[in-house]
Amino acid sequence: xxxxxxxxxxxxxLSYEVFLSFHGLDTREGFxxxxxxxxxxxxxxxxxxxxxxxxxxxxxxxxxxALSHSKIYIPIFSKGYATSKWCLMELxxxxxxxxxxxxxxxxxxxxxxxxxxxxxxxxSYGDAFSSHEKKWDDETVQEWRSALKVAGASKGREIVxxxxxxxxxxxxxxxxxxLRVLKKDYLTVTDxxxxxxxxxxxxxxxxxxSTRQTFIGIYGMGGTGKxxxxxxxxxxxxxxx
Numbered sequence: 302x303x304x305x306x307x308x309x310x311x312x313x314x315l316s317y318e319v320f321l322s323f324h325g326l327d328t329r330e331g332f333x334x335x336x337x338x339x340x341x342x343x344x345x346x347x348x349x350x351x352x353x354x355x356x357x358x359x360x361x362x363x364x365x366x367a368l369s370h371s372k373i374y375i376p377i378f379s380k381g382y383a384t385s386k387w388c389l390m391e392l393x394x395x396x397x398x399x400x401x402x403x404x405x406x407x408x409x410x411x412x413x414x415x416x417x418x419x420x421x422x423x424x425s426y427g428d429a430f431s432s433h434e435k436k437w438d439d440e441t442v443q444e445w446r447s448a449l450k451v452a453g454a455s456k457g458r459e460i461v462x463x464x465x466x467x468x469x470x471x472x473x474x475x476x477x478x479x480l481r482v483l484k485k486d487y488l489t490v491t492d493x494x495x496x497x498x499x500x501x502x503x504x505x506x507x508x509x510x511s512t513r514q515t516f517i518g519i520y521g522m523g524g525t526g527k528x529x530x531x532x533x534x535x536x537x538x539x540x541x542x
Contacts, residue, residue, distance in 0.1 A: 317348040317485055318373035324390040327379035332412060332460075332468050336375075339472050344536060346480060350391075368394050373482055375407055375475070376452060378419050379412040383429035386437075389445040396448050406482055409457030410475065420453025422446060497526065501533045508538075 319340060323333045333349070340347050348367040368374075372397045380386050399405050409417065418424045433442050464470040509517055519527045533537065 317345045317367055317371045318478060319373045319375060320419045321347060321349045321375050322388055323377040324379050324381040324385050324388055327381045328377050333377055336472050336475060339476050369398050372405060373479055374407045378411050378414050380414055380425040381466040392448045393444055396451060400401055403512055407455055408478060409452050409455050411457055411459040413460060418454045419449050422449060497533060500530055504534055
C-alpha cells in the first residue's frame, strides 16, 4: 500500500489531512498525480493509495485508519470509478465516518462524468452496476448505490463545466478549497533561490533553541531573498498551529 505525504511527519492528532480516492487506470498518472503533487507542495498531508484491492479482500486496517483520521475526502469520479470495488468500498467508508459523527468534509471531483451519472448510476456507472449485480450480493450493491447517490448530490467540481476541461485550473481550484477548509495560509516560495534551505535551517535552529517568545529580524540588501526566506520560515512554522 503506497501513501504520498507532504512531509515526513504528520500534523498532531491526525495521520493525514486529505484522502484521495481514485480509479488508477483513469487518473493515477495524470490528474490525480498533478493534484497530489500540488497539495504536497502546499504542505498538505495526503493519503493516496496506489494499490488495487484484490478480489475477495476487505479494506485493511491501515486504510481504515487513514480514512478515519483524514479531514477531507476527495473522490475523483472518473468513468471507471464505479467499476472498482476498491473505490466503492472507500466511498462507503467515507460516509460511515461522517455518519458516525466525524467532522470530515467530502469534496468530490467529477472527471469527465456528470454528478447526475454518479447520483443515478447511468452511463458508464450504469454499465458497472450491471456487472456488479451479477457478482455481489444485493446488500453490498445497494450500499454502493446509496453512497454514490449521496456523493453525486454533494457540491463538487466538474472538469468540463467548471474549468472547460482545463486540468491545471481545476487543480488550483481544488487546492485553494482544501487550504481554506484546513485554514492554512501557505505562501508561494520559489524553489530556485540558491542557499534558501541552509539559511532557513539556520534561523529555525535559533527558533528551536529559544524557550520563550522570539523576535527575529532579517536584514540585508534589497534583492537578496529576505522576503522569500521569511515566507519559507512562515510556511514551516504554520504547520505547528
